[in-house]
Amino acid sequence: MTKEQLTALKTKIEQIQSIMIAYVTDGRENSQPDEYLDLYSDLDIEFENTDYPNPNPHKTLEIFWGFCKLQSMGTWAERRAYVQELYADIVLDLTRKIKKGKDPRNWTKTNELLQDEFSPVKAQWLKAKNFIFSNPPDFENSIKESINSIESTLKILLNEPKGTLGTLLNKVEIDPDVKRLISQAYGSVSNKDFVRHGGMQSQNLSEAEAEFFLEFSGVSIAYLKTKFGALKT
Helix, strand or coil: CCHHHHHHHHHHHHHHHHHHHHHCCCCCCCCHHHHHHHHHHHHHHHHHHCCCCCCCCCCCHHHHHHHHHHCCCCCHHHHHHHHHHHCHHHHHHHHHHHCCCCCCCCHHHHHHHCCHHHHHHHHHHHHHHHHHHCCCCCHHHHHHHHHHHHHHHHHHHHCCCCCCHHHHHCCCCCCHHHHHHHHHHHHHHHCCHHHHHCCCCCCCCCHHHHHHHHHHHHHHHHHHHHHHHHHHC
16 A cells, blocks of 8 residues: 555544544534444455454444443543554554555465454454554564464364463364474463563563564464365365
8 A cells, every 4th residue: 555545544544533432422413323334334445455454343333332331431531542442553553654664574465364253363463563563662562462363363263262372283283393383482482471471570572583473473374274274175
């Protein structure tokens, strides 16, 4: 996408956020539901074309308002914060791209595989990338999300939502050397107390390690999804 297209997409996101916030605070107007539907449909198509997961599950403003009540979002501030967080990862990534930030090497290829039921993994992988390029960067959480995205892929492939990466790897028939590599990467991250288990001591991880695990998770996801699909046919 060009800089102008990226900027236009970001503007549409800001528009739909404004409508959502106004509807659940003090700015409700009769025209908003129809405006929201048009914007939601446009964004849904654009997200699909740009390999972003659509983070917004609320297809109408009425559904969104019902969600706010169910979640006991009693204050305007809580509702505003929710709407901002909803699109935060995509907005951050768009801002980086507008400033000419490059995507990781395997970004496009892996995202093409993360469609339909794998959209949550796509969102997780985007979060891992954004942790690297945020200000300030958070390399530890980036690595955690990268490894978690491999785990999430296996959960979906094996239909075991409560499984862990270690146990799930033992249930999938793939090349033993590849399985060993993924297991060793998981073990390496698990040994870093701060990353995997909320430890109190920083591991002094750098951008190099974060980018390595981001790329490794992308290659692993692509391999697992492609290989597992071949084994099932």
